[in-house]
Amino acid sequence: MVFVVFGVSGSGKTTIGSLLAETMGWNFYDADNFHPAANVEKMRQGIPLTDADRIPWLDSLRELIKRCKATQENAVLACSALRDSYRKFLQTGGDVRFIYLKGDYSLIEQRLKIRKGHFMNPGLLMSQFKTLEEPKEDVLVVDVAPTPEEIVQTIVKQLPVNK
Template identity: 50%
Template sequence: MDRGEPAILVVMGVSGAGKTTVGGALARALGWRFLDGDALHSPASIDKMRRGIPLTEADRDPWLERLRQATASYLAAGERAVIACSALKRTHRSRLRVGPGVRFVYLKGGPPLLRERLRHRRGHYMKAPLLESQLATLEEPRDALTLDADLPVDVLVRRVIRAYGLKGKRTEAGD
């Protein structure tokens, strides 16, 4: 694969931005692997978030290390993957940037949209009260493809594919 072409796309943003939904749809459209970073949180961290307690950097550190290892493994195996994770801080993104093929897609949403989505979320430990903590922690990336989280999923997927010059499993019409 061309060294300039992405091999790993990290779909990032705060809770409610649509990382898992967009990341999964993007992976399916590209025929790439998909990893939801939430699956790599420790049971203790999930319990904290379920109880409405924001994670500390000490809580995030082992999770980020597991994400870094997964990213490095995909690259070493020559696999392409989409990873959904918050990657809130510049240092978090630096840890995940383990090779030249890692690119970031930032789903940016305004607090009213994010709060509304989280209010209606079912079956997930991350609820609306933790959003303020994530927004306070967020360091918006300057080196990511930034997209409006309020756009329809299919439009977001097409925009990522177009922006990075990727080829999907099927030809996508324009938006």
């Protein structure tokens, strides 16, 4: 089983994803670590990525998901997956569940202002919200306002699986 925790930058994907993986005894992967260096540099400079920029990144994430499924590795992947087409591309059949971390612009903007050590330029938040296609079905939607621990407990209660 693979859980893909997604949302805009600053929604808590890495924090929630790693805590969820730890809680469940699963492996954790951060999609930020799969970006080509050119993508990281563009984001650092405040330049939004294009779909063409994302193709190699999405390909590597899809391969990761396929490998996890082939080896029966349970994993949590933190990934922006802002568009429906990206999520469909990552949906490699059964055993992939999506968890959308939803928050309003002002809350996430506040979080980005205090975040340190991340390459994502906070100036890209508006472009992230413009790119975001909120899911319509087959996705667990979780509000990001509570504490990370509360969010993880909500997820665990709503998506029970055998560990």
